[in-house]
Amino acid sequence: MNKNTNKVMSTILMTLILITFIACKPRGIQQAISADAAGKVYVAPGKYDEFYNFVSGGFSGQMSVYGIPSGRLFRVIPVFSVDPEKGYGYSEETKPMLNTSHGFVPWDDLHHIALSVTNGIHDGRWVFGNGNNTPRVARIDLKTFRTVEIIEIPNSGGNHSSPFITENSEYVVAGTRFSIPMDDTNGDVPINTYKQNFRGTVSFIKIDPASGNMNIAFQILLPGVNFDLSRAGKGKSHGWFFFSCYNSERANTLLEVNSSQKDKDFILCVNWKKAEEYVAQGKGKKQVVKYAHNMYDEKKHMATSIMEKEVLVLDPKDLADMVYFMPCPKSPHGCDTDPTGEFIVGSGKLAAIIPVFSFTKIQKAIADKTYDGDYEGIPVLKYESVLHGEVLKPGLGPLHTEFDDNGNAYTSMFVSSEVVKWNIQSLQVLDRVPTYYSVGHLSVPGGPTKKPWGKYMIAYNKITKDRFLPTGPELAQSAQLYDISGDKMKLILDFPTIGEPHYAEAIPAELVSKNSVKIYKIEENQNPWVAKGDDFARVERKGNEVHVYMTSIRSHFVPDNIEGVRLGDVVYFHVTNLEQDWDVPHGFAVKGANNAELLIMPGETQTLMWKPDRVGVFPMYCTDFCSALHQEMQGYIRVSVPGSNVPISFSTGNTTPVQ
Amino acid sequence: MKTIKTLILFMLGCGLYLFSCQSKGVKTDAPVLDVQDLTKNQPEVHGQEIKEGEIVFSASLDQAMATKGNAIYSLKCQSCHRLTEERLVGPGWKGVTQKRNPTWILNMIINVDMMLESDPEAQKLLEQCLVRMPNQNITREEALDIIEFMRKNDGVK
Numbered sequence: 150m151n152k153n154t155n156k157v158m159s160t161i162l163m164t165l166i167l168i169t170f171i172a173c174k175p176r177g178i179q180q181a182i183s184a185d186a187a188g189k190v191y192v193a194p195g196k197y198d199e200f201y202n203f204v205s206g207g208f209s210g211q212m213s214v215y216g217i218p219s220g221r222l223f224r225v226i227p228v229f230s231v232d233p234e235k236g237y238g239y240s241e242e243t244k245p246m247l248n249t250s251h252g253f254v255p256w257d258d259l260h261h262i263a264l265s266v267t268n269g270i271h272d273g274r275w276v277f278g279n280g281n282n283t284p285r286v287a288r289i290d291l292k293t294f295r296t297v298e299i300i301e302i303p304n305s306g307g308n309h310s311s312p313f314i315t316e317n318s319e320y321v322v323a324g325t326r327f328s329i330p331m332d333d334t335n336g337d338v339p340i341n342t343y344k345q346n347f348r349g350t351v352s353f354i355k356i357d358p359a360s361g362n363m364n365i366a367f368q369i370l371l372p373g374v375n376f377d378l379s380r381a382g383k384g385k386s387h388g389w390f391f392f393s394c395y396n397s398e399r400a401n402t403l404l405e406v407n408s409s410q411k412d413k414d415f416i417l418c419v420n421w422k423k424a425e426e427y428v429a430q431g432k433g434k435k436q437v438v439k440y441a442h443n444m445y446d447e448k449k450h451m452a453t454s455i456m457e458k459e460v461l462v463l464d465p466k467d468l469a470d471m472v473y474f475m476p477c478p479k480s481p482h483g484c485d486t487d488p489t490g491e492f493i494v495g496s497g498k499l500a501a502i503i504p505v506f507s508f509t510k511i512q513k514a515i516a517d518k519t520y521d522g523d524y525e526g527i528p529v530l531k532y533e534s535v536l537h538g539e540v541l542k543p544g545l546g547p548l549h550t551e552f553d554d555n556g557n558a559y560t561s562m563f564v565s566s567e568v569v570k571w572n573i574q575s576l577q578v579l580d581r582v583p584t585y586y587s588v589g590h591l592s593v594p595g596g597p598t599k600k601p602w603g604k605y606m607i608a609y610n611k612i613t614k615d616r617f618l619p620t621g622p623e624l625a626q627s628a629q630l631y632d633i634s635g636d637k638m639k640l641i642l643d644f645p646t647i648g649e650p651h652y653a654e655a656i657p658a659e660l661v662s663k664n665s666v667k668i669y670k671i672e673e674n675q676n677p678w679v680a681k682g683d684d685f686a687r688v689e690r691k692g693n694e695v696h697v698y699m700t701s702i703r704s705h706f707v708p709d710n711i712e713g714v715r716l717g718d719v720v721y722f723h724v725t726n727l728e729q730d731w732d733v734p735h736g737f738a739v740k741g742a743n744n745a746e747l748l749i750m751p752g753e754t755q756t757l758m759w760k761p762d763r764v765g766v767f768p769m770y771c772t773d774f775c776s777a778l779h780q781e782m783q784g785y786i787r788v789s790v791p792g793s794n795v796p797i798s799f800s801t802g803n804t805t806p807v808q
Numbered sequence: 809m810k811t812i813k814t815l816i817l818f819m820l821g822c823g824l825y826l827f828s829c830q831s832k833g834v835k836t837d838a839p840v841l842d843v844q845d846l847t848k849n850q851p852e853v854h855g856q857e858i859k860e861g862e863i864v865f866s867a868s869l870d871q872a873m874a875t876k877g878n879a880i881y882s883l884k885c886q887s888c889h890r891l892t893e894e895r896l897v898g899p900g901w902k903g904v905t906q907k908r909n910p911t912w913i914l915n916m917i918i919n920v921d922m923m924l925e926s927d928p929e930a931q932k933l934l935e936q937c938l939v940r941m942p943n944q945n946i947t948r949e950e951a952l953d954i955i956e957f958m959r960k961n962d963g964v965k
Binding site: 196197199658659662663668670671672681682683684700702703704705707727728729730733776777778802 | 841843844846882883884886887888896897938939940942943944945946
């Protein structure tokens with residue numbers, strides 16, 4: 150071996166040694182990315198991800214679906230906001246989904262996700278989301294990834310503490326963020342009479358175990374605090390629900406200062422099994438209210454909206470042993486129960502510790518009446534008597550906690566932009582990693598269930614700054630994926646998200662993908678305006694309404710030439726997609742339509758309303774590239790003057806020249 | 809040379825160090841479930857290939873089957889296929905039972921993706937029509953009804 154080779158080899162070996170050391174060094178910001186990160190998040194072309202990640206869209210009002218570990222975006226499910234791309238909220242069939250007691254509300258703010266569970270474990274049937282602004286809860290069917298039900302919440306001023314779920318999907322809850330005068334009272338009161346006139350409620354929405362249909366079983370009337378987040382008990386604490394609340398000062402202005410006066414606020418403990426007993430005994434009071442209940446029928450491919458007229462209210466003033474307050478330091482935000490159901494983690498946004506409460510101790514304190522007085526007539530449990538312990542010096546601004554399957558908890562620290570891993574039993578901090586930047590919620594697959602799937606943790610950040618290529622003043626929110634399979638958390642991927650994600654859940658892909666519907670069977674289509682084949686394609690006039698029953702298949706519409714419409718008419722295009730092939734939707738658009746397009750799945754019928762505004766010939770065409778002759782998938786509709794004697798006529802393939 | 813030996817030993821030590829540096833508690837994965845394969849258990853019907861001689865047709869028409877076939881035709885076929893010889897999206901059906909072997913027609917109806925991949929006649933039609941014939945989710949029994957309807961259209965009594 151000559152000298153040169155010797156030198157080269159030495160250099161190579163030295164470099165390797167250096168790399169080895171660097172890889173083992175404690176991580177600073179730049180070293181937070183481990184060398185094998187790329188391999189861990191790489192999903193080869195044509196391969197599937199391991200988990201679905203259902204992510205709230207915040208102020209977009211929608212819910213998005215990502216693959217984990219790749220961070221690829223698969224779908225944006227329209228929920229509370231109109232979506233012109235899918236015709237959601239624009240087609241006649243979907244408009245009723247967004248109906249409320251305030252009329253049609255085309256936008257909301259979706260913060261939290263709850264996946265359905267059986268025995269405390271994900272079952273992959275439904276995902277629920279909350280509407281924070283005009284209080285609503287939505288259910289999405291995971292067979293079709295479509296919003297199939299939305300229920301409005303009465304006696305609520307903003308549905309933030311929602312839609313958390315009990316361990317057999319018995320209930321999802323809805324706790325009001327804003328306290329307000331109740332719906333059946335005269336609400337025209339001075340705002341500074343808050344303490345006399347404003348009340349809070351938490352609602353329990355019953356889920357039908359077979360159909361998933363929701364109805365509000367009861368509401369609990371509570372003092373006028375702000376309900377923030379919540380979690381159901383599970384295992385030994387099944388039958389209980391825990392709601393964090395702030396503003397026990399009951400301030401109605403400058404809450405930033407005025408609701409942070411007290412040393413402790415509360416976590417509300419609700420014994421919902423007890424509440425069920427009171428309901429069964431007829432102890433609730435029916436209150437006259439008004440709220441919309443909207444359902445989408447997947448056979449008729451259309452939604453209906455009904456206005457509900459009453460709700461059952463339980464008042465703890467008359468009904469003992471149902472609710473208790475548990476003191477929790479400084480404006481608690483997150484309120485999370487561990488997989489065993491024994492521990493409840495409160496996260497005081499302004500506290501320097503994380504308190505962990507023990508369900509066993511809560512039960513003992515209730516039995517022994519170890520109270521620290523009451524708050525507005527509701528017993529307050531003594532802090533020390535219910536405390537398992539405090540995590541000391543966890544970081545700044547604790548917000549939310551998720552769990553793995555090894556007895557560890559992960560808490561997001563908003564102010565210090567980090568995630569802290571700690572042991573639930575010992576309360577010792579085990580590890581911490583930076584996030585970029587200002588992390589909100591976390592998601593560990595199965596994190597809120599009895600059986601966390603673990604492996605990954607995703608952090609949803611509020612501030613993006615320098616993480617991605619700049620796009621002007623507004624940036625995509627950044628999410629960060631960590632490998633948590635070892636002792637140390639390892640950052641392995643950044644990915645951008647839509648809207649502003651708040652909470653998210655992740656579920657093993659096979660629990661959902663195996664049930665995913667590919668087509669709607671045309672034979673089962675019960676839409677009243679369906680055209681099951683070209684023999685049923687037609688145009689009918691009813692007064693000033695013109696109904697076009699149209700079929701679509703690669704690559705033409707029947708009919709594609711329509712005449713006899715007059716200015717002043719309202720035209721309804723009822724378009725049926727006759728395809729029975731996966732991933733072959735057809736679109737439909739007509740010039741000058743004041744709404745949007747239709748996007749019609751195989752076997753489905755959807756309706757677009759169109760009011761022509763002038764006389765002339767209007768093109769219409771398919772918007773979803775369907776075949777080599779997609780660009781040929783088009784037609785014309787002729788609009789004549791009012792009172793014209795051009796008869797209704799329609800055709801496809803009629804090439805007869807003018808007489 | 810000595811330097812290299814030392815370095816190699818050192819590297820080996822470091823290798824161990826690196827190993828020990830790896831996190832404990834990494835779970836060994838249970839047999840990996842093929843998620844992609846699960847997608848195949850779904851209600852999109854792609855028929856089993858029908859082999860030559862598997863189906864035997866009687867000389868006379870089964871009226872009941874032809875009537876059922878007619879109904880399926882108007883729901884799932886008519887948009888593209890006329891009952892005359894005229895080509896619309898796909899070829900007209902007049903004379904198809906004389907021109908084509910019934911096994912070939914059946915496979916086109918229920919197993920079109922396979923045919924477009926491997927059958928030269930099917931590929932020739934795609935070149936003419938330029939629109940892939942869709943899988944219309946038709947079962948084997950329904951396809952036999954359609955053939956009966958085609959035979960009726962071609963004058964079989």
